[in-house]
Amino acid sequence: MKSVISIGNQDFISIRKNNCFYIDKTDFIREWWENQDSVTLITRPRRFGKTLNMSMTEYFFSVNYSDMGQYFKELSIWKEERFREIQGTYPVISLSFADIKATTYESARMSIIRKLVRLYSAFDFIRSSEALNEKDRTYFDSVGEDMSDDAAAVGINYMSDYLSRYYGKKVIILLDEYDTPLQEAYVHGYWEELTAFIRSLFNSTFKTNPYMERGLLTGITRVSKESIFSDLNNLEVVTTTSEKYSTSFGFTEEEVFTVLENAGIPEEKEHVRYWYDGFSFGNRKDIYNPWSITKYLDTGEYGTYWADTSGNALVSTLIRHSSAKIKSEMEDLLNGGEICTELDEQVIFEQLGRKRGAIWSLLLASGYLKTTRHEMDRRTGKREYFLKITNHESMLMFEEMIESWFAEEDSAYGNFKEALLAGDLDYMNQFMNQVALQSFSSFDSGTKPSENLEPERFYHGFVLGLIVDLAGKYHITSNRESGFGRYDVVMEPLQKQFDAIVMEFKVQNPAKEESLQHTVQNALLQIEEKNYDTELLARGIPKSKIRHYGFAFCGKKVLIGTDKSE
Known part of the structure; x- marks a missing residue:
């Protein structure tokens, strides 16, 4: 007799008595x-x-x-x-x-x-x-x-x-x-x-x-x-990095594929792997989330079932208010890359917001990230772990979380992106100032007035939004030497009708720059002097299809300029 898919039933005897779907653990x-x-x-x-x-x-x-x-x-x-x-x-x-x-x-x-x-x-x-x-x-x-x-x-x-x-x-x-x-x-x-x-x-x-x-x-x-x-x-x-009980919680790939075979849908194996594989416990790298698999078997449709089961407010708040370093690492993760960090699985809560590895430990323990490998420092005996976003479902959760950061400024942020793609400098300035004014404070830690902080947290939050919202049109990378008030972004088009875009972010230095206009010109000059177009040109993008923008910041004031080289 075919097993019944019982959603949310966590009583062992009820599941066994009623012949509900169960994988022997x-x-x-x-x-x-x-x-x-x-x-x-x-x-x-x-x-x-x-x-x-x-x-x-x-x-x-x-x-x-x-x-x-x-x-x-x-x-x-x-x-x-x-x-x-x-x-x-x-x-x-x-x-x-x-x-x-x-x-x-x-x-x-x-x-x-x-x-x-x-x-x-x-x-x-x-x-x-x-x-x-x-x-x-x-x-x-x-x-x-x-x-x-x-x-x-x-x-x-x-x-x-x-x-x-x-x-x-x-x-x-x-x-x-x-x-x-x-x-x-x-x-x-x-x-x-x-x-x-x-x-x-x-x-x-x-x-x-x-x-x-x-x-x-x-x-x-x-x-x-x-x-x-x-x-x-x-x-x-x-913990998730321990070898004990590595297959006792969650489904192994062998178990999932057997279920798909028995359900008569073996052709879905690769799609299921893309969506839901990637959790790792100890050295086991093929663990699947039971909730998502059960929901998929019940509905026959792919979705963010596990990511949507509870609020992600704590994760969102910690990343949004985190340092520029954390946000820059989040950019790497959203671009499909990995980060390297020490983990301290014993100080999750006490160190949140203060210790770089603590937030990644929390995200690993919560299942949003996975370990791909680790290396040990022979001198100190400490391990460094390489982390990636777990799977497609987790990636969608992060994207939705970052999109929600700009929910209050939806109209302004949306109009800015449209103006950016269209090359409308007046609209870019108008709406960028509106976005910065409304959202700048929400990207700092709340311990000091935003005007007195290095505004790099806002830059990174802003770029994270670009990475998420323009993912289908651009591949976005950044060279973030943020400690010196500089932060450049390269947007490589994935579709021929779009121009490539190079942005340089600079904080005004009053001792050397008498105005935001002066800061903008220094930002544009740096794009030229550092040859930021090199990789774009090497990929066959003509110079006429590359636009340069200098972003100058002073507190919550923003000025955007271009060299009109396009």
């Missing part, structure tokens, strides 16, 4: 159990099967589901008798922080407290058992929305004790999407308060918990050890 249970790590944190991008795997793990081990072994038959884990014997034999505490998306600390804290209240309610049947004494029952009854931070911190630890006494076995603790409330705390400005609360909870749950057999956490990002895992020496961290 139960070997994860064997690998995790055999590794014998006390506490494991696995980070993977969103929609990569983390919640489904946690559901699968709970159904396999929990005493509450000892009668569910039939749904593991014919799957990988059921091949070995030793695993068949432990199915349904452990007390399991299973929690998810996926829905904790609060805008204030008080709301986030209360959401976590309510998770504890529901946990105690689910195990209410052991309250009156002989395994608990009166002091235990007193604490049991104190678990409520008005409990103190100290009482909440030991809630999971105490429940582990109660369950281990009741069942005569240590507890398995599962926590899905542990970092969702932490991401919200960073975005909404209550990071320090929430990390202090969660640090106490996690230390009691995973560090000083003699009643825990194993702990398993999943999330998107690796929050630094100092933030919430302080002194947790028994923590095994598995």
Whole structure:
């Protein structure tokens, strides 16, 4: 019987019981159990099967589901008798922080407290058992929305004790999407308060918990050890660059191609690869996003399914407000190139906006970028990673994000591009000043008035917009020696009817240039002296089809001039 494509179903038994589309990932249970790590944190991008795997793990081990072994038959884990014997034999505490998306600390804290209240309610049947004494029952009854931070911190630890006494076995603790409330705390400005609360909870749950057999956490990002895992020496961290569990989350190409064969559409393999391949975990470079594949199988149409599943506001804000260096690297990525950077997967949030590698670590952990290779510095032992945009779907997400930067100035920005292509200098000046005036501030960090900053962030944001919006007409490259107030752009036409365009950006130097007109002339002179036309001429573009523009900036004022050499 043909499997049903069930969109959004993350319950393992529901999927198996109803013959829904499923690719066997139960070997994860064997690998995790055999590794014998006390506490494991696995980070993977969103929609990569983390919640489904946690559901699968709970159904396999929990005493509450000892009668569910039939749904593991014919799957990988059921091949070995030793695993068949432990199915349904452990007390399991299973929690998810996926829905904790609060805008204030008080709301986030209360959401976590309510998770504890529901946990105690689910195990209410052991309250009156002989395994608990009166002091235990007193604490049991104190678990409520008005409990103190100290009482909440030991809630999971105490429940582990109660369950281990009741069942005569240590507890398995599962926590899905542990970092969702932490991401919200960073975005909404209550990071320090929430990390202090969660640090106490996690230390009691995973560090000083003699009643825990194993702990398993999943999330998107690796929050630094100092933030919430302080002194947790028994923590095994598995990130996207780790070898462990490299095929347990996401679909391998072999699995995807088998599905396409079974669906009778083998001719779509290359298109599916172009759209959705490219994720890499450890040394595996052929991982596909499960959500996009499932949606494609359901609809039969290609689309940005994974990229559209949640807001990308944090990524957009970080790139838009980033340094000129980050934006210039983003230009390389949008042009299909790669960047080289160190990664620090342990300082994702603390270093965002301050450390160059942190934003790329976040984008890698989130799945928007992939590693193509890495090299090690023999002297320092540090690794440098080469990163690219993951696939066509991710590229479209970045393009849509950058287009949205100019949404408020749509009319002005659109008119500027039309004037640029038409060579209308008056319109270019009019609309460029309007765009700069309206959007300049949104490209700085907000720590100083924009007029007092080097305006390179705006230049790069502006050029990113050109790269995205004119991608079908031009190949755009830049030679960005931005630290000296210079930033030139070469636009090579992809269609013969368009002229090539060379732009030179310069910030006015009042000590040497008495006016913006003078700065424009220096910019045009530099185009000639540096022979910026050389590559265009070498590609067969005649001199008469190359236009030069000098952009002069002083604060938010812009003047564009041309040498009229066309």
